[in-house]
Amino acid sequence: MSERACRECHHIFHGSSCPHCKSKNISDDFSGLVIIIDPENSAIAKVMNIKEKGRYAIRVR
Numbered sequence: 001m002s003e004r005a006c007r008e009c010h011h012i013f014h015g016s017s018c019p020h021c022k023s024k025n026i027s028d029d030f031s032g033l034v035i036i037i038d039p040e041n042s043a044i045a046k047v048m049n050i051k052e053k054g055r056y057a058i059r060v061r
Contacts, residue, residue: 005030005057010048012055020052032058 005011006018007025012033017024036053039045050056 002028004028005060007060009050010056010058010060012057020054027060029061030057030059031061034058 003012004026006023007027008023009021011018011020013019034044034056036042036045036050039050
């Protein structure tokens with residue numbers, strides 16, 4: 001099974017629904033990848049409004 005990205009929170013995962021926000025609005029078509037380790041001290045996490053550590057797509061189509 002290929003990786004997918006959530007169109008709502010941009011989290012990258014395997015499966016049919018997002019484990020973070022439980023959305024089923026997902027896509028196989030995404031680009032860019034950021035890995036957030038410390039969301040509280042990350043400028044990128046603040047800009048992307050990410051509250052939990054993990055792998056996130058920069059752009060989801």
